[in-house]
Amino acid sequence: MKKIVTLAGDGIGPEIMAAGLEVLEAVAAKTGFAYETQAKAFGGAGIDAAGHPLPEDTLAAAKSADAILLAAIGSPQYDQAAVRPEQGLLAIRKELNLFANIRPVKIFDALRHLSPLKPERIAGVDFVVVRELTGGIYFGEHTLNADSARDVNDYSAAEIRRIIQQAFEIARGRSKKVTSIDKQNVLATSKLWRQVADEVANEYPDVSLEHQLVDSAAMLMITDPARFDVVVTENLFGDILSDESSVLPGTLGVMPSASHSENGPSLYEPIHGSAPDIAGQGIANPISMILSVAMMLRDSFKETEAAALIEAAVDKTLSQGILTRDLGGSADTAQMTAAVIANL
Ligand code: NAD
Ligand code: IPM
Ligand code: MN
Numbered sequence: 001m002k003k004i005v006t007l008a009g010d011g012i013g014p015e016i017m018a019a020g021l022e023v024l025e026a027v028a029a030k031t032g033f034a035y036e037t038q039a040k041a042f043g044g045a046g047i048d049a050a051g052h053p054l055p056e057d058t059l060a061a062a063k064s065a066d067a068i069l070l071a072a073i074g075s076p077q078y079d080q081a082a083v084r085p086e087q088g089l090l091a092i093r094k095e096l097n098l099f100a101n102i103r104p105v106k107i108f109d110a111l112r113h114l115s116p117l118k119p120e121r122i123a124g125v126d127f128v129v130v131r132e133l134t135g136g137i138y139f140g141e142h143t144l145n146a147d148s149a150r151d152v153n154d155y156s157a158a159e160i161r162r163i164i165q166q167a168f169e170i171a172r173g174r175s176k177k178v179t180s181i182d183k184q185n186v187l188a189t190s191k192l193w194r195q196v197a198d199e200v201a202n203e204y205p206d207v208s209l210e211h212q213l214v215d216s217a218a219m220l221m222i223t224d225p226a227r228f229d230v231v232v233t234e235n236l237f238g239d240i241l242s243d244e245s246s247v248l249p250g251t252l253g254v255m256p257s258a259s260h261s262e263n264g265p266s267l268y269e270p271i272h273g274s275a276p277d278i279a280g281q282g283i284a285n286p287i288s289m290i291l292s293v294a295m296m297l298r299d300s301f302k303e304t305e306a307a308a309l310i311e312a313a314v315d316k317t318l319s320q321g322i323l324t325r326d327l328g329g330s331a332d333t334a335q336m337t338a339a340v341i342a343n344l
Pocket of ligand 3: 240243
């Protein structure tokens with residue numbers, strides 16, 4: 001019996017978590033996957049319940065889980081607060097050593113018309129952003145004074161090496177091309193990043209490596225996105241570029257992710273946030289969460305059939321024109337979830 005800890009969080013989090021768990025239950029009934037879930041307070045909900053966005057028992061449960069599903073955290077209510085829900089997200093990533101964040105970017109056939117890019121520009125787009133998740137400026141010292149502020153960007157060669165290696169491993173199972181993105185014309189961390197990337201590339205003669213500077217890479221992601229296969233970059237650049245890449249499929253609402261450590265449990269979550277602008281209305285797109293469940297089944301539990309069933313059901317649902325509002329349709333979260341389950 002696999003133990004899955006669920007962190008629904010805030011805003012649309014509970015709505016899409018419910019959708020993801022319904023799909024998990026339906027696919028498990030088909031394939032015989034045996035699991036139990038344990039829901040824990042996290043984010044703003046953790047602050048409300050226990051005064052901390054990552055309560056102690058939530059962290060303990062996550063550490064002993066076989067996998068963790070996270071929906072979304074964050075609420076405008078905490079914008080001026082001393083303790084923010086986002087601190088819980090950073091803390092769980094750090095505590096579980098989830099250094100490798102995998103964010104696939106693919107275009108659904110049924111959604112091609114939603115992309116703001118011309119059809120010829122999105123033809124053949126299929127890449128993965130490999131984002132370093134436990135280092136860099138997110139975790140350096142932050143100092144805020146009345147008239148000055150400072151954020152430190154730190155990377156060790158070892159931290160860089162393990163994420164670059166992860167990217168090369170993923171590229172081996174794909175089109176064997178790694179694009180490493182940095183700002184080595186300015187940043188010392190990026191100079192080290194590029195040097196380590198070159199060293200790692202020597203261990204993978206079957207995989208090609210190109211370097212891009214982050215500013216022009218941001219431009220290429222829109223003008224020539226089909227050139228990318230595996231993109232690897234530091235924490236902050238990966239955050240920005242992965243949201244940018246959601247423009248290609250047309251919405252953040254379909255983008256899942258997986259975060260892995262060296263040997264502990266992995267965590268699966270949509271790349272988007274708690275969408276306070278649409279929370280509580282039952283209209284959030286559940287696909288990002290449902291596809292995060294599929295990633296969990298494949299990566300953590302080797303349930304490839306169950307994962308493929310979910311992905312095919314999502315494809316079919318979208319091609320039937322069952323679309324939430326962010327996709328230009330009028331289906332609500334429950335209708336879209338029911339359609340995915342019917343298509344399983
Ligand atoms: P957001 O990703 O929550 O929303 C950006 C836009 O995308 C909004 O218009 C929203 O309605 C839309 N959107 C996002 N997911 C959607 C879905 N599933 N279906 C339909 N529309 C969707 O980003 P934001 O508004 O900048 O941030 C809101 C809060 O979320 C902030 O507190 C932020 O810190 C937090 N956040 C959390 C995570 C996370 O939990 N991993 C990620 C990003 C942002
Ligand atoms: C993400 C989010 C988080 C990040 C925030 C909410 C701290 O934007 O998961 O992409 O910046 O990593
Ligand atoms: Mn982000």
